Amino acid sequence: xxxxxxxxxxxxxxxxxxxxxxxxxxxxxxxxxxxxxxxxxxxxxxxxxxxxxxxxxxxxxxxxxxxxxxxxxxxxxxxxxxxxxxxxxxxxxxxxxxxxxxxxxxxxxxxxxxxxxxxxxxxxxxxxxxxxxxxxxxxxxxxxxxxxxxxxxxxxxxxxxxxxxxxxxxxxxxxxxxxxxxxxxxxxxxxxxxxxxxxxxxxxxxxxxxxxxxxxxxxxxxxxxxxxxxxxxxxxxxxxxxxxxxxxxxxxxxxxxxxxxxxxxxxxxxxxxxxxxxxxxxxxxxxxxxxxxxxxxxxxxxxxxxxxxxxxxxxxxxxxxxxxxxxxxxxxxxxxxxxxxxxxxxxxxxxxxxxxxxxxxxxxxxxxxxxxxxxxxxxxxxxxxxxxxxxxxxxxxxxxxxxxxxxxxxxxxx
Amino acid sequence: xxxxxxxxxxxxxxxxxxxxxxxxxxxxxxxxxxxxxxxxxxxxxxxxxxxxxxxxxxxxxxxxxxxxxxxxxxxxxxxxxxxxxxxxxxxxxxxxxxxxxxxxxxxxxxxxxxxxxxxxxxxxxxxxxxxxxxxxxxxxxxxxxxxxxxxxxxxxxxxxxxxxxxxxxxxxxxxxxxxxxxxxxxxxxxxxxxxxxxxxxxxxxxxxxxxxxxxxxxxxxxxxxxxxxxxxxxxxxxxxxxxxxxxxxxxxxxxxxxxxxxxxxxxxxxxxxxxxxxxxxxxxxxxxxxxxxxxxxxxxxxxxxxxxxxxxxxxxxxxxxxxxxxxxxxxxxxxxxxxxxxxxxxxxxxxxxxxxxxxxxxxxxxxxxxxxxxxxxxxxxxxxxxxxxxxxxxxxxxxxxxxxxxxxxxxxxx
Numbered sequence: 001x002x003x004x005x006x007x008x009x010x011x012x013x014x015x016x017x018x019x020x021x022x023x024x025x026x027x028x029x030x031x032x033x034x035x036x037x038x039x040x041x042x043x044x045x046x047x048x049x050x051x052x053x054x055x056x057x058x059x060x061x062x063x064x065x066x067x068x069x070x071x072x073x074x075x076x077x078x079x080x081x082x083x084x085x086x087x088x089x090x091x092x093x094x095x096x097x098x099x100x101x102x103x104x105x106x107x108x109x110x111x112x113x114x115x116x117x118x119x120x121x122x123x124x125x126x127x128x129x130x131x132x133x134x135x136x137x138x139x140x141x142x143x144x145x146x147x148x149x150x151x152x153x154x155x156x157x158x159x160x161x162x163x164x165x166x167x168x169x170x171x172x173x174x175x176x177x178x179x180x181x182x183x184x185x186x187x188x189x190x191x192x193x194x195x196x197x198x199x200x201x202x203x204x205x206x207x208x209x210x211x212x213x214x215x216x217x218x219x220x221x222x223x224x225x226x227x228x229x230x231x232x233x234x235x236x237x238x239x240x241x242x243x244x245x246x247x248x249x250x251x252x253x254x255x256x257x258x259x260x261x262x263x264x265x266x267x268x269x270x271x272x273x274x275x276x277x278x279x280x281x282x283x284x285x286x287x288x289x290x291x292x293x294x295x296x297x298x299x300x301x302x303x304x305x306x307x308x309x310x311x312x313x314x315x316x317x318x319x320x321x322x323x324x325x326x327x328x329x330x331x332x333x334x335x336x337x338x339x340x341x342x343x344x345x346x347x348x349x350x351x352x353x354x355x356x357x358x359x360x361x362x363x364x365x366x367x368x369x370x371x372x373x374x375x376x377x378x379x380x381x382x383x384x385x386x387x388x389x390x391x392x393x394x395x396x397x398x399x400x401x402x403x404x405x406x407x408x409x410x411x412x413x414x
Numbered sequence: 415x416x417x418x419x420x421x422x423x424x425x426x427x428x429x430x431x432x433x434x435x436x437x438x439x440x441x442x443x444x445x446x447x448x449x450x451x452x453x454x455x456x457x458x459x460x461x462x463x464x465x466x467x468x469x470x471x472x473x474x475x476x477x478x479x480x481x482x483x484x485x486x487x488x489x490x491x492x493x494x495x496x497x498x499x500x501x502x503x504x505x506x507x508x509x510x511x512x513x514x515x516x517x518x519x520x521x522x523x524x525x526x527x528x529x530x531x532x533x534x535x536x537x538x539x540x541x542x543x544x545x546x547x548x549x550x551x552x553x554x555x556x557x558x559x560x561x562x563x564x565x566x567x568x569x570x571x572x573x574x575x576x577x578x579x580x581x582x583x584x585x586x587x588x589x590x591x592x593x594x595x596x597x598x599x600x601x602x603x604x605x606x607x608x609x610x611x612x613x614x615x616x617x618x619x620x621x622x623x624x625x626x627x628x629x630x631x632x633x634x635x636x637x638x639x640x641x642x643x644x645x646x647x648x649x650x651x652x653x654x655x656x657x658x659x660x661x662x663x664x665x666x667x668x669x670x671x672x673x674x675x676x677x678x679x680x681x682x683x684x685x686x687x688x689x690x691x692x693x694x695x696x697x698x699x700x701x702x703x704x705x706x707x708x709x710x711x712x713x714x715x716x717x718x719x720x721x722x723x724x725x726x727x728x729x730x731x732x733x734x735x736x737x738x739x740x741x742x743x744x745x746x747x748x749x750x751x752x753x754x755x756x757x758x759x760x761x762x763x764x765x766x767x768x769x770x771x772x773x774x775x776x777x778x779x780x781x782x783x784x785x786x787x788x789x790x791x792x793x794x795x796x797x798x799x800x801x802x803x804x805x806x807x808x809x810x811x812x813x814x815x816x817x818x819x820x821x822x823x824x825x826x827x828x
Contacts, residue, residue: 005481006481007533007537007542007545007547008536009535030536033532033535035485035532036488036490036519039486039488040486041483041484041486041528041532042483042484043483044481044483047482047483047484065419067421067458068458069455069457070455071449071455072453072454072455072569073487073521073554073569074450074554074568074569075449076450095511095519095521096511097509097510097511097521099568100556100557105450105509107511107521114449114455118447118449121425121447122421122422122444123421128423140487140488142513144514154513155486155487
């Protein structure tokens with residue numbers, strides 16, 4: 001893509017009311033637009049990052065048998081009353097409105113209820129189980145405060161998956177597979193080494209739930225990390241009893257701030273009983289389906305990547321999610337030979353299927369480099385004085401600053 | 415995909431409260447789930463059709479210079495007050511709610527206002543123009559009645575595009591390009607021969623707007639079609655004056671019911687003036703940006719395809735949008751040789767990158783065929799008695815019923 005055709009521009013300053021580093025950088029670089037506190041639109045560069053993250057998550061969810069669906073924002077009051085989660089005293093993040101005939105409706109802040117209710121149409125016998133469904137859904141939550149940029153929004157994208165199994169053994173098998181799939185996701189987006197499977201409090205059904213916590217100063221959570229065992233314990237369950245259960249000593253743990261990028265938990269048969277999701281077992285008996293729930297905050301993950309990798313010059317995207325792989329910067333100025341060389345490099349990379357942002361704008365080198373640093377594409381290809389007659393480009397790694405001189409052929413061969 | 419792993423099932427009956435043919439068939443076949451009137455979730459087969467339609471629309475919008483973005487559901491009251499479209503007397507489809515601090519918010523039923531307001535951050539000079547942006551957005555509209563299935567929903571997916579140009583000439587050039595792109599979209603999804611560019615009433619700025627109307631009995635609109643000239647006139651502008659302008663005689667027109675699958679219109683400089691989207695022209699003067707708006711109802715288009723092509727046995731998907739290209743039906747029964755043959759055909763087609771739904775279920779042939787007819791995948795591949803020892807499969811065209819006998823090699827070579 002030619003940068004001259006990108007309608008967004010970089011800015012020197014973030015809006016004064018934006019406190020979070022992730023949103024400051026994303027707004028300055030033109031990835032997102034702030035509609036109101038906690039509500040962001042995603043612009044061409046931002047939507048590419050979102051789609052790259054979704055692609056990785058989709059592949060990992062499909063690999064463990066997930067089927068993609070998409071539920072609705074509009075929610076029926078009666079349904080949520082059945083599980084006692086309609087009342088604002090019980091759930092304090094509802095946005096509510098009403099149909100023309102006065103019927104109350106809510107806007108989906110979570111989707112266990114409608115998916116589980118829908119499943120009553122499809123899961124009738126043990127032969128229909130297990131079933132694993134997931135969606136990428138825009139959640140709407142009426143948060144009191146929203147000051148963490150895209151990491152805690154009033155409107156945000158979440159991948160939520162639900163498992164429907166016939167018994168505890170089948171549930172446990174999928175739960176464990178989901179843990180592996182989640183590890184794969186965080187590894188692939190570049191956060192593997194700082195993301196910890198974290199023991200957290202369970203609900204009515206199980207003692208524990210599990211969070212995936214990424215160590216970062218921007219995090220709202222405090223966890224206790226066992227680096228050697230590569231697990232962590234959430235503050236809320238840090239008791240001697242739990243430590244003994246996990247075979248961990250208190251002095252082996254390090255306190256750290258972290259971002260909850262994923263969570264998985266068991267609903268057991270509670271919700272199935274409330275909503276009447278029963279199946280006919282092999283023995284002819286009617287039994288409640290066992291439900292598990294598995295979330296990854298897609299936009300939060302994007303914000304976490306900004307927080308985790310940004311430096312003083314701007315963002316640094318891991319290659320797997322970057323909006324483009326290469327940022328081709330032409331320093332041709334008025335030299336038409338260098339300009340033609342840069343055009344040729346752009347065409348070659350594009351023809352080879354590489355994602356390239358081509359800075360073809362008529363600006364000074366310093367401005368172009370500042371923009372490129374801010375935008376944070378992993379590999380910068382500089383076409384300048386070495387191009388003619390030397391035929392070389394400079395390849396700069398955004399994360400390390402390392403510079404290599406390459407010919408066009410060597411660049412293409414990478 | 416193995417049909418045994420699909421959690422949805424077909425049903426003989428549609429819900430009794432569902433009046434629209436499109437929703438009846440989509441629900442019976444397991445493509446969609448009705449959450450409430452006019453509000454549908456999309457299940458694995460349904461989401462594939464949506465994504466196929468979006469892919470075609472995305473390619474055509476990108477081809478004319480569109481940049482994809484995604485705006486927000488939550489809308490600021492103050493913004494819509496600036497254009498006098500907040501009041502329920504002026505816009506009667508708002509869903510409204512409020513933040514914890516009492517600030518009123520609405521849910522996006524349209525997005526001209528927020529996109530145009532956002533553009534004030536990016537379009538400052540004639541050098542920044544033109545800009546063309548589009549999104550696939552879930553629109554929320556508080557419709558009084560919703561009884562046309564997925565063709566008029568309270569929650570639906572729309573592609574809306576906006577053009578920002580510096581003058582009428584640039585606007586007209588893009589407007590014409592958009593008409594061509596829209597024709598391409600409707601041609602590619604299989605509705606080209608029954609979709610008419612239709613002259614409709616304009617707004618404050620232009621005499622006419624343009625609709626794309628697909629002839630179908632399920633349509634809510636009445637248009638007057640000039641088959642030879644391949645254009646139509648909406649009832650609302652059918653006057654002698656307009657006919658004279660278009661050089662059409664009244665007796666050359668045929669009245670027909672039609673579905674509005676797309677529309678394009680000019681806002682002129684009205685909204686830019688209201689919201690203060692001004693640019694500095696070449697001569698240094700501040701001028702309002704010219705705005706055009708271009709919509710395609712993605713879910714409505716999906717419903718229209720069902721209505722247009724379904725027969726008494728079920729749906730008939732055009733190849734470009736079908737959830738799968740092939741429906742492989744194994745009639746192996748207890749014959750393990752035929753079963754192995756079917757498995758091999760499945761693997762071969764899948765390896766060749768073909769999208770195949772493989773009916774590997776243990777059901778009678780009649781049930782499998784009834785399901786396949788209902789689901790409506792374009793090509794059915796039947797593996798039955800001709801497989802062993804003849805090595806042949808039957809290829810049946812869902813639309814025409816035409817049958818061919820092919821070897822596996824011949825099937826793969828298609």
